[in-house]
Amino acid sequence: MSGQVYLRQGNSGQHVQQVQHRLQELGFNPGGTDGLYGAKTVEAVQAFQATYQIHISGHVDEATWGMLFSSHEGHNIAADDPSDVPTADRFVELCLHQVNDRYVLGTQADHNNPDEDEFDCAELISWACARLGVEFPSYSVSQIDASHHAGLGLSVSDAAHVRGALLFRRAGHNGSQYNHVAISLGTGEETIEAMDRRHGVAVGHIGHRFTDGGYIPGIRYH
Template identity: 35%
Template structure:
């Protein structure tokens, strides 16, 4: 069974161990020379990571986080699969602060950020819990886009203070909107403060 992206630790120069061995093997298989496959993340491995990132349109920082792992592992996590998982929960209850088992294929209640976290996990991509964590996570991974672009991009995220929705790309969202609404599809024509893509998803 394929490990999901969140189970791959973030690696950088100075890291060591079996995860670095896997990284070095993946880089070699992709045609990049990390030096000896010795489990030590040194300068040559960092140069190979940066070359891989540059060639794949990623942030060139030499740090192997979710997006770099995603490309190295050839994940099939797509924005459409993410959207479909979220849509499958239409009609569920909204419970503020809800915590679900991320491996549960059909929870019964969500809050807004938990729906995003759960749907991402279901397709093998990591997203932290809480909008206060999801926004900086997207910012660190350079996936922030304009609000208009997010409204037009299926699977993009739309943020407002203490709330997040998933854009359906057609002027609608799927979201856990509040106790009066539950999980469902709603108009995206509201005030938003930030748009972003989910790091690690293919759009």
């Protein structure tokens, strides 16, 4: 249990604004610092919780508040790790810091831009890989092929429990028209993904949306 809930969606006031400012300082976009706990603030809190492997609720509970304002919080693995090793943790953190960025189907993300803010599902992954010095294709079908041709395929149930593993939805699954790819947060339930125009980059749920999974060649998994 994460303890008492201090703040949740629908709240407003000074303490909400304090949380929003802190999230912004740590690189999570709460959609403004207006003191209104709306959907974008929920998503930023979810991304923060996922980064620090706190229960993902979107509420500011005791554990989340403590991590936000503790003296040792704010270490950015992706930016500060001196080993420069492309690990799954660094990959996931890069993606989580893009929550609330825009979804643009077919966009070509600038892999040299650390502040890129437009992605589709595959570009989020190829951009984050490039930021870690790992080459990975920019199209979802090519990402599926690259993972499986390297012998790194996984079942959905296995990928769901591996932080930084990919989850693939092949076109036709549940009536879908397009391939889609998301990143597992390793909890068995949640993803980080460039979802669609309405949600943008967001924390999502695995459910029955995916057909298979895989590791990324060149990323170190624990």
